[in-house]
Amino acid sequence: MRGSAFALAVFLGAGLTAFAQVDQGLLNLVPSGTRVLAGIRVDQGKVSPFGQFLLQRAAQQDNHFQKLLDETGFDPRRDLQQVLFASTGEHPQPGMHQHVIVLARGVFDPQRIKDTAVAKGGHVENYRGVDIISGKAQDNGGVAFLDDTLAVMWDRATIRSLIQNRNAPAPLDPQLQQRMQIASTGNEAWFASVVPGTEIPPQAKFGPDGQSINGAVLQGITETSGAVHSAANGLNLNFDAVTRSEKDAQSLSDVIRFFAGMVQMQAQNQPQAALLLPSLDSMRLTTAGNETHVSLSISEATVEQLLSERNAK
Numbered sequence: 001m002r003g004s005a006f007a008l009a010v011f012l013g014a015g016l017t018a019f020a021q022v023d024q025g026l027l028n029l030v031p032s033g034t035r036v037l038a039g040i041r042v043d044q045g046k047v048s049p050f051g052q053f054l055l056q057r058a059a060q061q062d063n064h065f066q067k068l069l070d071e072t073g074f075d076p077r078r079d080l081q082q083v084l085f086a087s088t089g090e091h092p093q094p095g096m097h098q099h100v101i102v103l104a105r106g107v108f109d110p111q112r113i114k115d116t117a118v119a120k121g122g123h124v125e126n127y128r129g130v131d132i133i134s135g136k137a138q139d140n141g142g143v144a145f146l147d148d149t150l151a152v153m154w155d156r157a158t159i160r161s162l163i164q165n166r167n168a169p170a171p172l173d174p175q176l177q178q179r180m181q182i183a184s185t186g187n188e189a190w191f192a193s194v195v196p197g198t199e200i201p202p203q204a205k206f207g208p209d210g211q212s213i214n215g216a217v218l219q220g221i222t223e224t225s226g227a228v229h230s231a232a233n234g235l236n237l238n239f240d241a242v243t244r245s246e247k248d249a250q251s252l253s254d255v256i257r258f259f260a261g262m263v264q265m266q267a268q269n270q271p272q273a274a275l276l277l278p279s280l281d282s283m284r285l286t287t288a289g290n291e292t293h294v295s296l297s298i299s300e301a302t303v304e305q306l307l308s309e310r311n312a313k
Contacts, residue, residue, distance in 0.1 A: 021041070021181075021184040021185050021186070021187075022039055022082075022084065022180065022184050023081075023082050023084065023105045025105065025150060026082065026084040026103040026104075026105055026150075027084070027169070027172070028166070028169040029101075029103050029146075029152060029162050029166060029169075030084070030086045030101075030103075030169075030170065030172065031086065031101065031158070031161065031162065031165075031170055032170035032171075033088050034086045034087065034088060034170075034172070034173070034176070035087070035088055035089040035173065035176060035193060035194050035195050036085075036086070036087040036088070036089040036191070036192070036193045036194075036195060037084065037085065037086055037176060037180050037191065037192050037193075038084070038085040038189075038190065038191035038192075039082065039083065039084045039085070039180075039184055039189070039190055039191075040082065040083045040188065040189045041081075041082055041184075041187070041188045041189070042076070042080045042081055042082060042083065042106075043080075043081040043082060044188050045188035045189070045230060046077060048188075048230040071116045072109065072112055072113045072116050073109050073112055074108060074109065074113065076106075078107075079106045079107040079108070080104065080106040081105045081106045081107075082104070082105045082106075083102065083103070083104045083105075084102075084103040084104075085100050085101070085102055085103075086100070086101045086103065087099055087100045087101070089193060089194075089195035089199075090199075099154070099158075100154065101152065101153075101154045101158060101162075102152070102153040102154060103150075103151070103152055103153075104150070104151045104152075104153070105149055105150060106149060106151070107148070107149060108145055108148055108149065108151060109148070110131070110145035110148060113133065113145070114131055114133055117133045117134075117135070121135075121136065122134060122135055122136065123135070123136055123137040123139065125142075125156065127144075127159075127160050127163055128163050128164065130144050130145075130146060130163050131144060131145070132144045132156055132159050132160070134156065140155045140156060140157075141153070141154065141155055141156070142154075142155070142156045142159055143159075144159050144162075144163065146163070146166065173194055175194050175223060176192055176193075176194045179192035179193070179194065179223055179224075179225040180192040180225075182225060182240075183225040183226065183227045183240075184227070186229065187227035187228060187229045188228060188229060188230055189227065189228040190225070190226065190227040190228070191224075191225060191226050191227075192223075192224075192225040193223065193224045193225070194222070194223050195224075196219075196221065196222050197218040197219040197220055197221035197222070197243075198219045200218050200219060217251055217252075217255055218252070218255070220243045220244045220245065220247075220248025220249075220251060220252065221241050221242070221243055221248070221252065222242050222243060222244060223241070223242040224239070224240065224241045224242075225239075225240050226238060226239040226240065231297075233297055233299060234297055234298050234299040234300040234301075234302065234303065235297065235298045235300070235303060236295065236296075236297050237294075237295065237296055237297070237298065238293070238294070238295045239293070239294040239295075240291065240292070240293050240294075241291065241292045242290060242291050243290045243291070243292065244290065245290055246287070246289055246290055248290065249287045249288075249289070249290050249291055249292045250287055252292045253285055253287050253292050256285055256292070256294060257285065260280050260283060260285075263276055263280060264277060264280055271309060272306060272309055275302050275305055275306055276298070276302070278299070278302070279296045279297060279298045279299075279302070280296070282296065282297065283295070283296040284296070
């Protein structure tokens, strides 16, 4: 049976309330064939002390932030509400980027943004009454505002398709929908995927050199989801995986323990690994049937230190 009794209870009990966690207008634009969804509830995250810290830090360290605000009037700290990422989860060809569509709900000034882009040599293509804005005429990527509150961004061909089909939403994969509802409920950031582990190349390597594991051990995975929630004690992280069998779930659990042990061994020589020791010591790792669950908490101070050390490099 796919999915635990607990997951099923959450799915049935949450009902329409869970759907409210993800903007329906954004979901209606998700194209057919989507197998990976990820979302950020900016409106929820930015009210927490840690969310405010991240937004302020991003503004201080991005030299273009104030320029963006001055030219377009758009301030993500104030105007952005929710972002949804959708992908087929297919592995891109060498040298190509993953095909990820970005959908955003917020408060936008499309005319001002368009005028700014045109003044800088940008290109505007009108498709079925909607302007698709790109840096130059030959650029493949672009952004379009379906109204003053809804933006879509990726390649222009995909944007045209979304505009054309926006009144005929594509049905979501039922398993992806279930994973999304469970992961998104009550969390500021989340992801859900029904990309099977069999699509991971067996020769793929994960982890530091000399301590890598083969991608073949991940091929038993059928579904995954995860979430981040800001709490009084910092950040709570959860990860869930559904596998083909109990044996595969146990194997995945062993791999996670391997990675955790690897980080703990490096704590004496790597300050960043040492910062994670308290979180790893209290990590909860369980298996139930063909499912694996991981949860851990990272204090706000630890995350801030990790970010500071990373930016110092």
